[in-house]
Amino acid sequence: MSDAITLSNLIRQGIQPTPLLVCAGGTSSRCAADGLWTLDLRAGHRQLIISEETDEVEIGTGLNMAEVLEGLQTRGRSIPVGLSTIPGCGFVLTGGIGPLTRSQGLAMDHIVGLRGVWGNGNTFDLSAPTNRASVETESDNEVHQQWRGLLGAAPFLAVVTAIRLRTQEITPLVIWRSVGSIQQLAVAIEEAEQWHHSGSLQWAWNENIELFITCCADDSAAMQAVESLKTRLGYCAESSMTIVAGQHAQPPFGTLARSTTAQGHLHHEVISRLGPAWSQRLPSLIADLNELMRHRPHLGCQINAQQLGGVSAQIPVSRTSFIHRDAIWKPWISAAWTAGDAKGRERALEWLMRTNNLLSDYCPGVHLAQIHPHLSCHQKELNDAFQDWLPGLTQLKSHQDPLGLLPPLTIT
Template identity: 80%
Template sequence: MTKHAALWNPLANDSHPAGWISSDAITLSNLIRQGIQPSPLMVCSGGTSSRCAADGLWTLDLRARHRQMVISEAGDEVEIGAGLSMAEVLEGLQTRGRSIPVGLSTVPGCGFVLTGGISPLSRSQGLAMDHIVGLRGVWGNGDCFELSAPVSPHEEQQQWRGLLGAAPFLAIVTAIRLRTQELTPLVIWRSIGSAQQLSIAMEVAEQWNHSASLQWTWNERIELFIVCFANDAAAIKAVESLKTRLGHCPESSMTMVPGQHAQPPFGSLARSTDLQGRIHTEIVSKLGPAWGQRWPALMAELEQLMRRRPHPGCQISAQQLGGKSSQVPVSRTSFLHRDAIWKPWCTAAWSAGDTKGRDRALEWLWQTNNLVSDYCPGAHLAQIHPHLSCHKAELHDAFQDWLPGLNQLKTHHDPHGLLPPL
């Protein structure tokens, strides 16, 4: 078959896969037992990652056959097919006055949830992953599974822990059951800021103990993006105080929206003009503690790197964690960095077909990532990179002493390496 629809990620969309698979879980199980070659199998749920399709490899496109959405009678739980985007999930839930925490973009699919699900609401509601109560799918060996959140230690606890944060290496998840939250209006403040204003905002944000969270992206300009609940008086007061301390900020706006389904696009203020032509990207994400007094030194080096970026699409961004996201025991999921306060990510960009431009962009990415790693030693595998030289280091930085346990799960559940390698 052909792909269900164009992929959001241009690099993946421009690839030439061996073919496309669209099937229910039973048929997929049979296909896996018969053997799918060559491997690894690529999996597309939202179409936003650079490895949801690749040259010469098969892609399983979940977007056509796994689109169910079943909300419980009380509205406190929802089952979603892994082919739905976060925008579609939010749209369905908001009709019942419910929601789940999603990211700065609502375009991604369920891979966002399974790899952690870091959100502007993570400080007050935890990671999206922390709301999962049930999973269905097919292991890499072809066995079908249906799991519920374990209530006591047993064999399934290891499987559960592996799937929450490392599912892309072990299984194809076809459905997720999550707890929902009451849909609550949000206040969002956006502006352009200087490097000095960013430094002040980060210093202040690291002291917050309410629902407000700071996000920023640095491209042609620096965009500040703060989100808090509209019913959190302490958070709104803190944001107003920060605005006063920062002084004049160009293009400053403070708006109330009914929920994340209506949040403005993050990053749009950081560029004065849209990028022209077909742009390919790779994104590497890190996790780490508060930067505190170390931030000025990092800022100085980042300014140097931003002056040398080889393409206008190359940029650095970050979002704030902490609060409720830090309260889940490390041993419960494969998201180990529960003490993380910041998730910075670096984006390398180049014009499609420009091989030398790709090399320059990736070299800039490694330089930037190496610098940020000194401050944020953990990795967040929102996108995986088995095709890049950083893959092994990323696995170590993401999973640390849990990596041997994940390899044991992979040996049992994906013995022939159908899915990407650990």
Template identity: 35%
Template sequence: MKNNNNLLEVPNINSKDAKLKKLIYDVNDSLFSQDNYSKEHLEYLCVCSGGTTSSCAKNGFSTLDLRKNHSKINLDRESNLVTIGGGVIMGDLVNYLQKHNRSFPIGLSKLPGAGYILTGGVSPLSRAYGLAIDNIESIKGFLGNGTFISLKKNQINLEEQLIWEAIKGAAPFFSIITEIELKTIQSNPIKVVEGFVNLKELSEIIKLSEEFPENMSLQWIYAQKIYLYIFVELKSNLEDKRTEEYLMLLDKFPSLEKHFHENFNEINFFPKGLNLYELNSNNHSEVISLLGEDLKNDIPIFIECLNEIMDNKPNNSCYVASQQLGCKTKKLNHGSSFFVHRKSTWKPWIYASWKKDDLQEKEFALEWMYKSWSKLKRFYPNIHLAQLHNHLNFHEEEITLAFGNRMNELKTLKNIFDPQGILPPL
């Protein structure tokens, strides 16, 4: 990992270009000593795990980079629980687990770090195994006031209960998590049905997908063209009857191809052929993630709305995409959490990007993102706070829509455990 002139080597280009005040690697008593740990010194502290968001490094702010000293992964072969450091990226986790024929419901990219888990974690496998937070067994770390915490599921006392629930979905606002213990799953083969489709086909496939069994999920991305993936987990290498029926229904779409993968690790959801600008070093970007329920009879109006949004795109690097959750993510048997919109079955996201020094294009792109969000609100009224946007002017609206009726509890936790407001503001 290079660090030249206070720049951070991370996948997110905004953060990569940020001129840091200070880079910190250690979370220990000296970080929290009164002289170092004050708003005056840190104003405020950015935490970096996978480094895929625009909030892990900012001009003039300090970054705590967990990747160097909190990158251990260890699987307990008896319990099949894996312990990871707070700076582990999801690709390293699933590659490690695969050696033991285990896996974890990571998202559509291997690049995100612990931020993926702590903000909820929506995976193509979530319909069968829940969100990433539903698979947390224990955590260790520090509250924003420097207090060490170690919490284990089923051993949480009354005082710790609210902290435990808030760690699952809202951890970045009041804690720094250095270790997470997770349930793992058996690694199974995957079938992916994928290809370019037109709007009419997308509409038909969304309709089909809203009836999918839990081992199937749809994800689509509308950049220059529409590409979609139907993800099918094959338990014991077999297609059950219902899966088989849906796969047969998909045969009528001529552009879709079926690919078999030995395991989840083999799949690349954003192939170069899509010409996405995500990692283009000349571009800066922001992403906003929404949540909503099945579209049902609204599919035709949604498609019209999507068409309009794409017609108004300010440049070719902006896109809209969506992933499917539901089934197990609707269940609360993993315990209460700060991912409050459990009824959600779709998580669309809007990606706005611009040439990094072009302030006018930035304004247009962010305006397009905001207007598109407004248009999509009737279908997807809530927010998945996977990215923190306290540097943007819709931050307050976003957090209110993300945490809903738990917002006041989160504010209380923030006041108690991050009284100086050193971690990201609410």
């Protein structure tokens, strides 16, 4: 708790100007900004303590996912991570969708304890509330609300210094990667929407379309589904099937989608959406995306998606701030421009907004893994991320961060 106490003292002394920005892995565009302070957790907060009895792990929020997996590997344990192990604990706190989401749930669903400091300077050390009893006291209800707020909306409420997670045995994975045509992408999406096993489809659309399908190696139904999809697709370029020991050994996602490397140092903004199966609307979505990709303003601009559902859909909506539990797809739009190119940035952001508007029709939810108070869409993305939970969250913020130390939930 001493980590949190030092931070609490610092907050109570007063930090100006606000908001205070927080950097865990430093992979989002809002962990630092001109004229604002950043609290960089990577310098401290680096403990990894595995409990012998419970197989739970406590991690300091300065560790990234590669470091967490490496620490757990020595004990044959793991947590479900995303398509890359570069992100830090912001990944876990904002949801954490990955190839194992359908079989194990979101990374967030494995959290059993959280420690840190609220925006008002008070420290907390919370454990996951047990299932709601029929009669609930006011203080139980308060803890439920706090827990719900921290899981998915922590960046607006608190600085989390340590996370306790349930671990899993390392799961060997089968990964099939290839380059497909637009028609093959449509077929793969159509099939994947029927899956009821550990298989999950992720795709990246740039110069090429990369198909990246994963399933648990011991799941014969999923293996059969992948084989039957391969047969239905016919020839796919650069097709390869690999078995990896676990997520720590996953091949990189997205590299097959690009054959030309964009030159220079690139900047990115990313917006992630969440939505249900596309079913009958798939042909029109594919046609719209094709049009947007044909007019992308920079080689680095890309549209991707990952599949969720399964176990992630079984968690009650009221338990966390990740409310889009019925989502099957998370498409994310990555807009890129060359650093220093102001006109290029303008064009890329205009494309980002156009693509986001189009996708919001198919995917009404937002996955708030990146926050964008500096972009015009921010209030809308807050509304789309939290919907009817936003008033409850705002009320929670009025208690836990009344002076607005952390980023606001309402744009004035």
